[in-house]
Amino acid sequence: MMTRRMRLAALGVAFALVGVLGVTRAAPEAQAAQAAQTLTAPPVFTDSHGLTVLEQPSWVDANERTFTFVMTTNEVPRYSAMAGQVSGEHVIMVTLPEGYDSSGVTRYPVQYHLHGHPDRPDTQLNQQMFEESTAGGVPLITVAPNGSGRGWYTNWVNPPTELGQQNWENFHLDQVIPFIDANLRTIATRDSRAISGHSMGGFGAFRYAESRPELFGYVGSFSGGLDLLNQGQRLAVVGSTQLPGSGTPTVPPDAIFGVPVWPLDRVWNAESPAQHVESLRGMGVAMYTGDGGSLADNLPQAVIESVARETNLVTRDNLAAAGIPHTFVDYGDGSTWAEGCTGKHAQPACLKADMKHFVGLLMAGLPTRSPHQPLFLRQCGRT
Template sequence: MSRTSQRRRTLAALGVTFALVSVLGLTGAATRTATAPPVFTDGHGLTVVQQPSWLSGSERSFEFAVRTDEVAKYSAMAHQVPGEHVIVVTLPEGYDTSGDTRYPVQYHLHGHPDRPDNGLNQQMFEESTAGGVPLISVAPNGSGRGWYTNWVSPPAELGPQNWENFHLGQVIPFVDANLRTIAARDGRAISGHSMGGFGAFHYAESRPELFGYVGGFSGGLDLLNQAQRGAVLGSTQLSGSGTPTVPPDAIFGSPIWPLDTVWNEKSPAQHVASLHGMGVAMYTGNGGNLLDNPVQAIAESVVRDTNLVTRDHLLAAGIPHTFIDYGDGSTWAEGCNGKHAQPACLKADMNHFVGLLMAGLSHP
């Protein structure tokens, strides 16, 4: 065989080998170009100061940051830039920025003291929507102690703390303008954990025209409960909740009767009437063994009491709802033992809630 013929046969063999490898996907890591996250445009009172970037190892979840005059500065925790609000988004598998498909959105509010980019949010969002569940998840910054309300007496050094205005009046229309959402009540839900559970129910009751479903994961729903009231007051004084700390009456005003009007008015448990026609779900444990992590056990026991009061008001108002009281967690999820803020419990809550959303919201 001539040298030229041998060379041609070798090149042909290499070509076949390369084609087979390509078909089998064995060169994907070397040849695939990563999809870029969406690019956001300023609007609705928000200025984008950090464009979306994928979170670790993901091409579904990204974070970006905005500024707003509604909360121009806040008590920042470690790794937060005062005044910059990080927002985390998880897109459905197969989301196409140029396509015609539109998706429902779940807004999920973090607890105290926490951040939207806490890692657990990404896990909950991606795991609960794996396998093609057509749902966008959005977690906005609520600060370590924002409490998802417009503060009554914010300290001068911080300025306005209008968290409710920021989230409902700015973040929601901003997301609708920049992502392929179903921008209607039947395409939108709100949920939250602990402080975020309070926020979810407070927002749903304040603006029922915005949401088709509300969910609370161990939410502190009754501000008339003195232990829950004490938790809010304590959050104002904990440096771990953000610096600077704030006066006890900064958020809801004086907690002492008869000056506690705002506390009473913004307590979700007693104001469920506006939830008529909305899907409602609550999840709570009982704290389990009090000798095992007593702080988290007592915390869950307190929020359970606030959920029971809310349930009673829902029943009295004739509002259909889902109430999952999983006790010590042994039958709810592996690794869940009924304590407050347990990842295993919260993941199970989210998985169940997303199932309700897919049955109750409009979606592709």
């Protein structure tokens, strides 16, 4: 049996050219130049909605599905930067559907995916999750905005003077979403817009969906920390403010949600997704969690996932009590969920399986597939 002490203490082309009838293989340099010449240009973005484009979109690789771009915003003029980041410069990664044509007439639904702590949007794992879950012609755009190592997807209560305002919610919901709608061929409606996230991002996805239900028709959490009343989860947030690996400078413990102890913890309680599920009524709702698996194998990640699962169980119970349909996938030690998933926190195999399942539910429920009540809501009745 895991003790409270244990939970709190454990909280880091080449292309093979076949020679035919005397055709010889090109030198590697020539192959690279040839491949570069075949690349089509990614979309070109225009400044709007308070966002200034510093670097135009550029493809991540020759597959021409995923690109990154860089922007600035006055809502988060600076932030605690991790290694490789420039404070104030916000990288956003976008994966387009196969066959996306910026000059065509087809428009696409959008999924916004929020990264965890301490992480960033433009990771190889995120690219794999997005591209693999939409392979085979799935008509879905995926957008991953910067949330900083410790942004926690909220407008901070007491941001440090040296950083300026940390209005992450305003940045994402009031600026990034309309910016993407203005620059890509999206279906700019609630029923064609989803939000998901992992860990800190799962918290953010539920927070944003509850705060602005008019924006999202679907919400998904992958091992999200959904209950800020849970002391282990509260410690994780406070701990993130003090970790240099989450970005420098570090920030005071009360910077994000205010003082974390009663009776001064009003904001913590008000922004806890688990206790405010009513505004999710009518959305497609899905949660995924493992149980941490064996404590003998990567104890910190096992404990973190165990705490996340506790917060998901509270959220599930509150959804059920409110009569809100939802999908709850508790895959335990991961042995029946995905090869290589052992129920730990932030495991690539688990996250890829989560994303693939969620995208399947999402695509089944889009208005273009069901003109009346989305099928996703009916499927989400399983718990």
